[in-house]
Amino acid sequence: MTVHTGRHFLQIPGPTNIPDRVLRAMDMPTMDHRGPEFAEIGFAVLAALQRVFRTKQPVIIYPSSGTGAWEAAIVNTLLAGDKVLMAETGQFAVLWHGIADKFKLDVDFLAGDWRRGADLEQIEARLAADRQHQIKAVMIVHNETSTGCVTHPLEVRKAMDRVKHPALLMVDTISGLGSLEYEHDAWGIDVSVAGSQKGLMLPPGLGFNAVSEKALAVAKANPSMRSYWDWQEVIAINKAGTWPYTPAVNLLFGLKEAIAMLEEEGLDNVFARHKRHSAATRAAVKAWGLETQCQDPHAHSPALTGVVMPEGHDADNFRKVVLENFDMSLGTGLNKIKGKAFRIGHIGHFNDLMLMGTLSGIEMGLDLARVPYRSGGVLAAMEVLKGRDVVAMSKSTAAVA
């Protein structure tokens, strides 16, 4: 077995690296989750999450993975037979569709090629054609973690408003929250679905729903069978700073610290940092002569970059070479792009030199795995990080000459 020294490079797009400060904040003795000390933490994290979602509305915290928060969004607002509109942006949209199927929703799943965000024109056309307003919800994935393509929720909201459709807008921002701009209230989102293990820099184990007044009213009138996921029950007991069941206390300590870190940096700076790192990553991919999985410049994810392998080269073999030689984990291609693409996570607790290490490992790995590429990706990324773009510069130099 190879012994690796130094820190493992975890460059998958979640779960992400946990800051030492957050690890230390979670390293606490067990606390009485019905005592006054706990209520202080409960109130603090509920208020902090409202600031991160940018909402004045309730945020529900579940001890669950993101999938639980998906299910919660469905069981609170929808009933078997309800019609919903979804878009096949990638594997996570496919999985959410799978849950909707299990709850016997009638899903209109707009087909997609996994290389761009949801097709807004099609969404608008479907809603415009639905004069009886049978579509109860539009459900989209904000940051499609399987591809690195973004669907901008505000654009979906605008399309819905243009045709005056009253469906609920539900957004999976599991890998968006804390790394991409997000405005639950201002963008008119009814149910936001998120999780702890991505931009929030925590271990997996917390799922979130932020809910609009309209979604709450729909939930109140909804006779669906539900218990654990029921929003009303959690919201009622949250008023005392606690939960109807044993909360994930130590993860909440971590959540308080993680949000403090994001706010010290400033959420807008956090978003700008992610964008800058994704621009540098794309510069590297382009210089290597490889293709990004996302083909729409308007949809490139600030949180991760999917990279397509040249024909005849297996992405998982390449990832294995990188792991064995440089102790770095890159994200695998999921489902129909398995073996055809790999993913670079530049999300969460991350900085310029971590990105340079990541890209160096990839460039050396391409060489060792005998993948055809051009060298110079690391240099191109460096120029972006230094504030200069070599390609743009060489063009302007040529123009002067």
Ligand SMILES: Cc1ncc(COP(=O)(O)O)c(C=O)c1O
């Ligand atoms: C966009 C998106 N949605 C849903 C999920 C599922 O979340 P979980 O694995 O926490 O259940 C993930 C997980 O990576 C995701 O990235």
